[in-house]
Amino acid sequence: MADPMYRQIAEDLREQIESGDLRPGAQLPTEIELREHYGNASRNTVRDAIKWLTTRGLVVTQPGRGTFVVETITPFIVRLHTPLESKTFEEAVRQQGREPSVSQPRVEVQNADADVARELQIEKGSTVVIRHQQRFIDHSPSSLQTSYYPMEFVQLGAVALIQATDIPTGASNYVADMLGIAQVGYRDRLLVRSPNAGEIRFFRLLNTGTELVVGTHRTAYGHGHKPIRYTVTVYPADRNHFVIDFDEVPPLEDLVKDL
Amino acid sequence: MADPMYRQIAEDLREQIESGDLRPGAQLPTEIELREHYGNASRNTVRDAIKWLTTRGLVVTQPGRGTFVVETITPFIVRLHTPLESKTFEEAVRQQGREPSVSQPRVEVQNADADVARELQIEKGSTVVIRHQQRFIDHSPSSLQTSYYPMEFVQLGAVALIQATDIPTGASNYVADMLGIAQVGYRDRLLVRSPNAGEIRFFRLLNTGTELVVGTHRTAYGHGHKPIRYTVTVYPADRNHFVIDFDEVPPLEDLVKDL
DNA sequence: CCGTATTTGTTCGTATGTATT
DNA sequence: CAATACATACGAACAAATACG
Numbered sequence: 001m002a003d004p005m006y007r008q009i010a011e012d013l014r015e016q017i018e019s020g021d022l023r024p025g026a027q028l029p030t031e032i033e034l035r036e037h038y039g040n041a042s043r044n045t046v047r048d049a050i051k052w053l054t055t056r057g058l059v060v061t062q063p064g065r066g067t068f069v070v071e072t073i074t075p076f077i078v079r080l081h082t083p084l085e086s087k088t089f090e091e092a093v094r095q096q097g098r099e100p101s102v103s104q105p106r107v108e109v110q111n112a113d114a115d116v117a118r119e120l121q122i123e124k125g126s127t128v129v130i131r132h133q134q135r136f137i138d139h140s141p142s143s144l145q146t147s148y149y150p151m152e153f154v155q156l157g158a159v160a161l162i163q164a165t166d167i168p169t170g171a172s173n174y175v176a177d178m179l180g181i182a183q184v185g186y187r188d189r190l191l192v193r194s195p196n197a198g199e200i201r202f203f204r205l206l207n208t209g210t211e212l213v214v215g216t217h218r219t220a221y222g223h224g225h226k227p228i229r230y231t232v233t234v235y236p237a238d239r240n241h242f243v244i245d246f247d248e249v250p251p252l253e254d255l256v257k258d259l
Numbered sequence: 260m261a262d263p264m265y266r267q268i269a270e271d272l273r274e275q276i277e278s279g280d281l282r283p284g285a286q287l288p289t290e291i292e293l294r295e296h297y298g299n300a301s302r303n304t305v306r307d308a309i310k311w312l313t314t315r316g317l318v319v320t321q322p323g324r325g326t327f328v329v330e331t332i333t334p335f336i337v338r339l340h341t342p343l344e345s346k347t348f349e350e351a352v353r354q355q356g357r358e359p360s361v362s363q364p365r366v367e368v369q370n371a372d373a374d375v376a377r378e379l380q381i382e383k384g385s386t387v388v389i390r391h392q393q394r395f396i397d398h399s400p401s402s403l404q405t406s407y408y409p410m411e412f413v414q415l416g417a418v419a420l421i422q423a424t425d426i427p428t429g430a431s432n433y434v435a436d437m438l439g440i441a442q443v444g445y446r447d448r449l450l451v452r453s454p455n456a457g458e459i460r461f462f463r464l465l466n467t468g469t470e471l472v473v474g475t476h477r478t479a480y481g482h483g484h485k486p487i488r489y490t491v492t493v494y495p496a497d498r499n500h501f502v503i504d505f506d507e508v509p510p511l512e513d514l515v516k517d518l
Numbered sequence: 519c520c521g522t523a524t525t526t527g528t529t530c531g532t533a534t535g536t537a538t539t
Numbered sequence: 540c541a542a543t544a545c546a547t548a549c550g551a552a553c554a555a556a557t558a559c560g
Binding site for chain 2: 051052055056057075080081184185186187188189190191192194208209210212214219221223225237238241242243244245246247248249250
């Protein structure tokens with residue numbers, strides 16, 4: 001049995017895109033033109049073909065403008081496995097020749113949900129301090145970071161945690177200094193999922209259903225496997241690569257240069 | 260202005276799914292029933308609503324059967340950052356209480372494309388040995404692995420690389436033993452993309468356009484940052500988590516247990 | 519700023535095909 | 540084989556966003 005017509009049209013367009021006949025950013029023929037080109041197929045059939053392509057992330061449509069081949073984005077490299085004497089966000093971004101900026105932190109005090117309780121090894125419902133921050137690269141939304149700390153840390157003296165001001169040395173180092181709890185290791189978990197409404201807004205995603213985010217869940221530990229911090233950072237999957245280095249590898253600049 | 264009707268229907272169904280009124284695996288009302296429920300909307304409008312949900316990965320439709328809320332899969336944990344004395348695939352899978360198996364390797368000799376040439380730091384077009392292997396967990400397709408080695412290694416004596424038989428100690432250790440090139444570090448790069456036709460077939464994906472794979476690109480280095488091996492492993496994004504450990508962290512079993 | 523043409527978005531109706539039960 | 544349910548395809552009308560003179 002032959003493929004349905006809308007798939008044949010979609011395949012034909014896909015080949016034109018992948019062969020380079022239709023370059024990134026180029027406008028596809030209008031629905032009327034496509035209709036005429038493919039044996040006077042119905043406009044709805046042509047639209048089904050375009051939908052097939054949009055669902056697979058090959059084209060985007062804009063009302064009143066047209067349908068365009070997606071632009072390829074030069075990805076930013078997110079380094080997950082930095083050494084303990086790690087670079088701050090600002091340093092890491094500048095290293096790739098880009099301009100970092102961050103929002104003022106937003107601080108909340110809430111009860112731990114199941115995820116947070118598991119990662120911080122505390123009772124579900126215990127009080128935790130939550131610090132949110134928005135990060136930008138070249139003034140474009142880059143990532144959303146949410147860190148969870150046990151309320152206990154504030155009571156023990158790390159009071160800056162519940163203040164909505166940037167901690168220049170990094171909240172992690174601040175806790176280490178104030179409480180004498182040094183970070184000796186961490187575990188990152190990555191998972192891919194659909195963005196929620198807030199993420200769609202912040203990252204200015206199109207909400208075509210093809211957009212995805214990568215969540216990196218980092219739990220940092222002190223001596224004796226005691227959790228210090230649980231940080232979730234969310235990145236749009238389309239504009240980021242994730243790099244993990246172990247021991248002796250060439251400098252990151254080589255990779256950035258070669259893309 | 261109010262949302263279009265198909266979106267209102269989609270939102271209503273989405274809430275039922277996320278609230279748990281419609282559990283994973285449950286069948287949605289048929290298109291005709293939905294049509295009647297939502298003020299005799301056109302069947303096409305109901306179908307637009309369902310399409311909105313399918314592109315977001317919330318439901319799947321099966322011709323002749325119905326539309327069903329997607330089943331949630333218990334993810335396998337892929338450990339990216341194992342120490343150098345790392346576990347084999349078999350050991351890592353058994354550690355999570357699952358049953359591993361692998362295909363016979365398929366070996367090719369080809370010219371390096373731009374990616375491979377960059378990673379192995381050789382001339383584009385140089386001859387490379389490519390070893391493919393299919394991996395299964397509990398007899399389900401789990402990952403596709405492709406490793407690239409410079410042809411030079413075979414000429415220098417590592418002849419088992421071009422034989423289509425499993426190297427029990429691991430190809431990496433074999434190269435180290437035969438040529439005295441020890442692996443002293445590696446860099447992993449992760450990226451999310453749509454699967455190609457072969458991957459859709461092997462992983463038995465539905466090709467709804469929402470299915471995604473995560474590619475892990477590992478370049479292993481010997482002394483002096485000399486590349487030894489470039490390995491691309493492809494995983495379906497929906498059934499895997501990725502974990503990277505650094506220094507002192509609790510045993511992985513704790514995480515697997517708590518899911 | 520306005521009006522008009524162009525282009526995609528939404529909604530309906532209808533008919534027929536294909537897969538499953 | 541029949542009934543049910545989703546898939547494909549067509550045609551039509553109006554709405555909304557955009558571009559342009």
